[in-house]
Amino acid sequence: KPRVFSGVQPTGNLHLGNYLGAVSRWVPIQDQMESIFCVVDLHAITAGFPDAGKLASATREVTAAYIAAGIDPKKSIIFNQSQVREHAELAWIFNCVARIGWMNRMTQFKDKAGKNKENASLGLLAYPSLMAADILAYKATHVPVGDDQKQHLELTRDIAQKFNNDFAARIKELDVGVPNPTPSPELPEDLFFPVTEPMIAGPATRIMSLRDGTKKMSKSDPSDLSRINLTDDAEAISRKIKKAKTDPEALPSEVDGLKDRPEADNLVGIYAALSGQSKQDVLGEFGGQQFSAFKPALSDLAVEKLSPMTDEMRRLMADASEIDAILKTGAEKASAIAEPVLKDVRKIIGFLDVR
Ligand code: TYM
Helix, strand or coil: CCEEEEEECCCCCCEHHHHHHHHHHHHHHCCCCEEEEEECCCHHHCCCCCCHHHHHHHHHHHHHHHHHHCCCCCCCEEEEHHHCCHHHHHHHHHHCCCCHHHHHCCHHHHHHHCCCHHHCCHHHHHHHHHHHHHHHCCCCCEEECCHHHHHHHHHHHHHHHHHHHHCHHHHHHHCCCEECCCCCCCCCCEECCCCCEEECCCCCCCCECCCCCCCECCCCCCCHHHCCECCCCHHHHHHHHHHCCCCCCCCCCCHHHHCCCHHHHHHHHHHHHHHCCCHHHHHHHHCCCCHHHHHHHHHHHHHHHHHHHHHHHHHHHHCHHHHHHHHHHHHHHHHHHHHHHHHHHHHHHCCCCCC
């Protein structure tokens, strides 16, 4: 049975990349598949412990963004990761499934650890095995994310496959697997963990910095002009788009003409994602026009789409009790799924259960 899992870290500013690459795409999915959306606060401590009050308020802010974007707590499970112990437990087991070599290849680790890798936290290195645990504690089959998470999802598949292979006999003996839906010579007939499908699609899988079309829009960029935050007001959005880096040419009429024009490509992609069109549709309308005409149109569209969400986020943030109640219900529903999975995992491994 298909099941979706995805998450956002409660670190710093939620931005347009997180919204267009991930959260906005979850909204239609929740009507089609069972969906679980997590605020991954355990991941948020891998690059240093934020101030305690900040961690809690950032967790509520991401939750508010989910709801304001249209994730409906009646349809989807919304919760914060640290409330469901199974994530940490399964992550530990996966630390013993995954190989150090796999972790060392992760480009995000290399980027985030910077020059002094010896001084990065062990948690930052093990980050992808916690991410695999998030997904597989629910046996999720589909994971909608931005392009930057692709490598982590490949690793999640590797971990699931290695677990399924290493424990194939136990899985069969205990009869806790399901027949492999797509039989393949590398995989055993019965799978305990599904081999998860990444869902990375649309015109906004990789939104770039507004100041540098070769750099990803990111929470950690020191320049606030590089990103549109979901908490920005209309004035800030317009100012940032006005100042966004561009080249001097007019917009092309065909998508091919965006090649080697990263800034133009990015702004057209943002317009496309915000308006629910393809880049080609956008160029059909704006091809041949200068940025002086395109930017105000983009700015109006961004304000029109984001302002109601920002207002709703503010309303939700004003009263923590509503958010906390949603997270509490979500954590209970999430636990009800993850607990039996971990029970089986413990049996498969053979931990002595005396309680
Ligand atoms: P995080 O918090 O960095 O980002 C959240 C989501 O936003 C996407 N994203 C972008 N998409 C397009 N353009 C951008 N510039 C951009 N920046 C970020 C990310 O791809 C992501 O989908 N490891 C994850 C969180 C996580 C997770 C999981 C996701 C933990 N466990 C399990 C899925 C399933 C992360 O750090 O995302």
